[in-house]
Amino acid sequence: MGIRVVPSEPAIPKEAARHLEPDERRVITVRRHPVPPTLGILPLLLVLPDYMLHATGAVHGSARATFILAVLIAPSGIFAVYCVVAWLAGYVVITQRRILVLGWWRVTRVTEIPLSEATGLSFIRTVPGRLLGYGTFRVKRPGSRWRVLKIRFLPYPEQLYIEVCGLIFKDPDAESYED
Numbered sequence: 147m148g149i150r151v152v153p154s155e156p157a158i159p160k161e162a163a164r165h166l167e168p169d170e171r172r173v174i175t176v177r178r179h180p181v182p183p184t185l186g187i188l189p190l191l192l193v194l195p196d197y198m199l200h201a202t203g204a205v206h207g208s209a210r211a212t213f214i215l216a217v218l219i220a221p222s223g224i225f226a227v228y229c230v231v232a233w234l235a236g237y238v239v240i241t242q243r244r245i246l247v248l249g250w251w252r253v254t255r256v257t258e259i260p261l262s263e264a265t266g267l268s269f270i271r272t273v274p275g276r277l278l279g280y281g282t283f284r285v286k287r288p289g290s291r292w293r294v295l296k297i298r299f300l301p302y303p304e305q306l307y308i309e310v311c312g313l314i315f316k317d318p319d320a321e322s323y324e325d
Contacts, residue, residue: 162239165246165256174240174309178233179280179299186229189222238297240306242313245285247297259285259295261314269307283307 158166162175197215199205235250245264247257266286275281281303287293300306 158239159237161235161248162237162246165239165248166241170241170243174306176238176240176300176302176306178236178238179278179301180233181278181280181299183226183229183233187226190219190226193218193222238300240310240313245295245297245310247295257295259287263288264314267307267310267314269303271303275303281307283310 158173158175162173166173193215196205197212197219200207200212200215232250235248237246237248239246239248243262244258244260249255249257264285265288266284268284268286270282270284272282280299280301283297283300283303283306285295285297287295
């Protein structure tokens with residue numbers, strides 16, 4: 147789940163490496179924080195024990211309540227699997243030239259912003275984000291005020307923010323990211 151700054155393409159996950167250009171060598175690859183799949187599994191964790199208690203007779207209830215719980219298990223299970231698969235397939239990849247947000251919904255969705263065109267980078271940390279260790283980036287693109295990319299649930303947001311600012315505002319005395 148951590149941040150990886152890797153020097154070569156074989157260490158980059160296959161899902162992210164296929165969207166990189168041949169000359170992009172040093173990248174930061176981050177999978178989002180595990181809060182979203184946990185929230186997706188929560189309905190299943192609430193319905194399944196209640197159904198088990200009704201089905202075994204440990205809790206007395208009507209047959210109608212047991213049937214309703216049995217009907218709720220399938221959609222909550224499908225939703226939990228969807229949330230976990232979407233989390234596993236999603237990455238945030240930052241190279242020396244662009245930010246890629248890889249998502250999953252039936253097909254792979256890729257959102258790209260060149261770092262040279264990013265006019266602003268905001269870092270937001272809510273109270274739950276501080277407690278659980280995630281943050282949100284807002285990257286402003288040139289054009290209208292609605293062209294803002296929100297990257298939510300980023301783990302280690304302070305470290306990631308420093309790395310991205312280092313890529314955007316390159317220090318000539320610092321070590322170069324290009325090999």
